[in-house]
Amino acid sequence: MPTQLGTGEAEYKAELGITKFFNDLRLDAHTMYTYRQKATNDYDFGNELVYNLSIVKPLTNTLNFGIEYNGKYNSKTDMGSDTNPQLRAMLPFKAFSGTAGYITPQIHYVPFGKPKIHFDFGVSILTHYNLSEAQPLEKTRFVIRMGYLF
DSSP states (O other): OOOOSSOSSOEEEEEEEEEEEETTEEEEEEEEEEEEOOOGGGOBOOOEEEEEEEEEEESSSSEEEEEEEEEEEEOOOBOOSSSOHHHHHTSSSOOOOEEEEEEEEEEEEOTTSSTTEEEEEEEEEEEEEEESSOOOOOSEEEEEEEEEOO
8 A cells, every 4th residue: 555654855853941950849841843844745744743841859869750741743744645535544554633642650760869870660641632533542651761861
């Protein structure tokens, strides 16, 4: 079946992040905008805005608790005219257009009591979605991260 996994063009990104400390709380905010040019074969993936907001509080010297909100907005995606609606319905994926948001409670393990190395575990729960096409969205995601501060 005819599908197109990429745009075949350069994508331009603008990104902004900020971290603020309030006594023993840490607040992080991050957003990234992706501008996508018109793709080959008239398949347009649409532009994307991703945004995250998190707050972390230390519970002990080596254990932190955090909660994070992850959101995504994708402008209208045009899947082109290379497939008809019945054939497009059989494709294993759909074009993402609309919004989706997750809340992620998480635990951070800082083995040496300093943020040089940390291991994180969280569970992302789908809190809302408003999509233009049917999507196979995950209702729950498990997140495992390892970080090293250079």
